Ligand code: SAM
């Protein structure tokens with residue numbers, strides 16, 4: 001058997017590989033290899049989570065952002081982005097609708113919007129928890145101080161998604177303007193962990209300038225940090241950014257990484273992302289078959305969906321929440337899994 005195939009077996013048995021072995025697993029082009037690693041990852045995921053797929057109701061509550069990440073469609077300098085903020089009432093309505101549809105996790109995601117002081121966010125978080133005490137609240141609102149993260153945790157937030165974007169400092173600096181710092185991103189992740197959140201990190205696959213060595217560093221970081229969740233999806237260009245002409249990340253490589261992350265962290269919560277469904281119409285199904293166990297349907301009101309555009313041709317921008325859930329439920333069952341009505345906490349973590 002080829003070395004990459006036996007490396008997958010070694011990874012399953014020992015939970016680790018040398019750098020050379022990991023690089024060979026990342027880049028193996030042998031016919032049958034993707035299917036081989038995908039099946040191993042999917043059966044490992046089934047040992048921990050069975051056939052269950054957790055759903056997270058994504059509420060994109062603001063597209064104002066003070067940052068200028070070079071890849072992102074809602075970056076500060078994109079004057080073509082039509083900015084919006086959802087009212088507290090809109091957000092609560094989304095959550096009520098989501099609750100009826102079976103969601104038990106709500107994800108508040110947005111740009112880094114200074115309007116959202118700790119006070120305003122804290123009241124949103126505690127409002128959501130009061131309305132739906134059996135639900136988890138996840139925040140995905142970027143870099144803040146440790147004190148701020150603590151206040152939001154005290155207000156009831158359970159989880160936090162903050163992709164590290166790349167574990168290589170030079171690569172990070174090439175993707176972001178000088179005012180943003182790799183060290184601060186890492187500091188934020190450590191603060192979130194220390195406070196007690198279930199934490200998600202992650203990266204785009206195929207971001208401009210990314211090499212296999214960068215991905216190897218990402219995997220080593222993930223292995224060491226042991227996040228409860230890992231968000232990874234393909235980079236997709238946005239027409240109003242300097243990367244407009246760059247190619248999107250590869251579906252194959254994204255699936256490969258999902259499988260490797262599953263093998264490195266068997267109990268991780270791993271979404272099949274909207275970006276994966278954007279570059280390939282059956283990308284999310286493929287993601288589930290490669291080891292993912294979470295999907296994140298959009299609960300934002302249809303009136304704002306077309307405005308939260310991180311990249312071009314984003315899917316699901318015209319649908320009602322109920323439609324999204326129906327569509328995803330049939331995709332999940334086509335992949336051989338089932339959506340469950342559950343908070344879907346990480347198996348080693350207690351509720352906040
Ligand atoms: N502002 C928050 C933050 O920085 O974590 C949350 C929102 S941010 C838009 C969420 C994620 O979208 C980023 O971490 C990034 O990985 C991803 N993203 C941004 N632009 C993208 C693009 N062009 N293609 C694919 N993913 C993108």
Ligand code: FES
Nearest residue numbers: 065069072075111
């Ligand atoms: Fe802020 Fe993308 S630059 S969310």
